[in-house]
Every structure is written in C-alpha cells, then in structure tokens.
Amino acid sequence: MAERKPIIAGNWKMHFTHLEAIQVVQKTSYRLSEKDYENAEVVVCPPFTSLRSVQTVLEADEIPIQLGAQNVYWETKGAYTGEISAEMLQKLNVRYVIVGHSERRQHFGESDEDVNKKAKTVLRHEMNPIVCVGETLEQREAGETHDFVGSQVRGAFDGVPRTNAGRCVVAYEPIWAIGTGRNATPDDANSVCAMIRSELRALYGDTADEMRVQYGGSVKPGNIHELMAMSDIDGALVGGASLDPDDFARIVTYDR
Numbered sequence: 001m002a003e004r005k006p007i008i009a010g011n012w013k014m015h016f017t018h019l020e021a022i023q024v025v026q027k028t029s030y031r032l033s034e035k036d037y038e039n040a041e042v043v044v045c046p047p048f049t050s051l052r053s054v055q056t057v058l059e060a061d062e063i064p065i066q067l068g069a070q071n072v073y074w075e076t077k078g079a080y081t082g083e084i085s086a087e088m089l090q091k092l093n094v095r096y097v098i099v100g101h102s103e104r105r106q107h108f109g110e111s112d113e114d115v116n117k118k119a120k121t122v123l124r125h126e127m128n129p130i131v132c133v134g135e136t137l138e139q140r141e142a143g144e145t146h147d148f149v150g151s152q153v154r155g156a157f158d159g160v161p162r163t164n165a166g167r168c169v170v171a172y173e174p175i176w177a178i179g180t181g182r183n184a185t186p187d188d189a190n191s192v193c194a195m196i197r198s199e200l201r202a203l204y205g206d207t208a209d210e211m212r213v214q215y216g217g218s219v220k221p222g223n224i225h226e227l228m229a230m231s232d233i234d235g236a237l238v239g240g241a242s243l244d245p246d247d248f249a250r251i252v253t254y255d256r
C-alpha cells in the first residue's frame with residue numbers, strides 16, 4: 001500500500017487581521033522542528049486578506065509550512081464582485097484550497113456541483129483541493145451517513161481525471177462535530193474515512209491508496225493521537241485549535 005504522508009491543516013476561518021496572522025504563523029513555526037515537517041505536511045489556511053502577509057513571512061524565514069486558502073471562485077476573471085480567482089491564489093504560492101467546507105455549503109448555499117467546479121479549477125492551476133464532506137446530525141441518526149457522504153464524494157470528483165486525483169485531499173468533517181467540542185469516535189471517523197476511500201477506489205483504482213483523507217471536527221491535542229492511529233485517517237483539518245500556536249503545534253507533533 002502507498003505511504004501517505006500525514007497532512008495537518010489549520011483552517012483559521014474568519015479570524016485574525018493580517019498583523020495577527022503574521023504573529024500566529026511565526027509563533028507556530030517556533031514550536032516546530034525540521035523533523036516535524038518531515039513527519040507531517042503542515043498547512044495553514046488564513047483568510048484571503050492575510051495570504052500575502054503569511055506568504056511573505058513563510059518565504060522570508062524559509063518556514064516549510066504550506067499556504068492554503070479557504071475558498072476560490074471557478075471563473076477566471078470578470079464581473080464577480082467579491083470573488084477570488086484561482087490564478088490570484090496561485091500567484092501567492094498557495095498550495096491547497098479548501099473547497100466545499102460545510103460552512104460554505106450551509107451559509108452560502110454551495111452545492112456539490114459548485115464544489116466540483118471549484119475542485120477542477122484548483123487542479124487546473126496546479127494547486128491541490130481539500131474537498132470537505134460530512135453529514136448532519138439528523139442524517140447520522142437516520143443511518144444515512146455513508147449514502148450521503150458517498151454521494152458528496154462522487155459529486156465533488158465528477159469528471160476529475162485519475163492523473164489529477166492523487167493530489168486531492170478529502171476532509172471528512174461531520175457537521176455535528178465542527179466547533180461543538182463533540183468529536184466522532186476514532187472508530188466512527190475511521191469507518192467513514194474508509195468508506196470514502198472505497199468510493200475513491202471505485203473511481204480511481206489504486207490511485208485511491210495515495211489520496212489522503214483527513215478527519216475534521218473538534219480535533220484537539222488530546223484526541224489527535226488516537227485519530228491518527230486509525231488505518232484510514234491520514235491527517236486532520238483543524239479549526240478552533242489551529243488558532244492557538246501551542247495547540248496547533250501539539251497537534252502537528254502528535255507522535256513526538
């Protein structure tokens with residue numbers, strides 16, 4: 001089976017001015033060593049307004065944290081007030097772009113089709129999408145998790161060729177676990193992540209073994225270790241705990 005390098009990504013959501021962002025990324029880097037970056041790929045996803053400042057710090061100080069964005073629009077340019085294109089992100093050396101986060105789906109009405117267009121746009125611009133999927137509490141209680149998440153995966157990857165699939169990341173984030181302090185048990189999370197991989201295997205064959213599947217939803221220093229011990233969990237998408245450099249660094253160094 002392919003070796004998958006763990007990927008720990010901090011989703012800062014709508015937090016920090018660019019001045020604060022600079023401090024947070026610097027403080028995070030002080031807590032990480034070269035070896036930590038060998039063990040896991042580390043990504044931070046600041047708001048758009050902080051991307052340029054964070055990029056500058058990362059490059060000037062040669063910090064091997066990868067830059068990520070939280071969203072993108074699929075059109076290349078034009079009259080789309082308030083939107084940001086993939087080229088704009090690519091020029092800032094953005095490597096990862098979160099697409100289809102549940103907050104975008106819930107508050108901004110993003111559909112599977114939108115997520116699919118965004119993922120393809122990101123891939124066309126040599127960046128890597130982090131495709132978010134996950135069920136509501138109602139769907140979980142009705143036993144619909146696998147069907148629903150499976151359909152989100154198929155929707156997001158519709159028409160994405162195998163040659164590009166290997167660099168895509170999928171983040172399984174049960175909506176009821178996001179920001180609630182209530183996380184899925186490692187076994188439950190792993191079973192959905194394994195199901196996601198079997199959907200990917202149906203689409204891409206062995207390439208699915210290279211694709212990283214993260215868990216997200218109330219990941220903290222106290223639960224990361226047991227999550228990462230699971231066979232099909234290859235990393236974490238971390239919201240709240242990524243805002244604190246100590247906590248985020250402890251998550252990155254979960255096996256130190």
Ligand code: PGA
Nearest residue numbers: 178179217218238239240
């Ligand atoms: P949380 O958020 O870690 O604060 O639950 C995770 C996410 O939404 O990516």
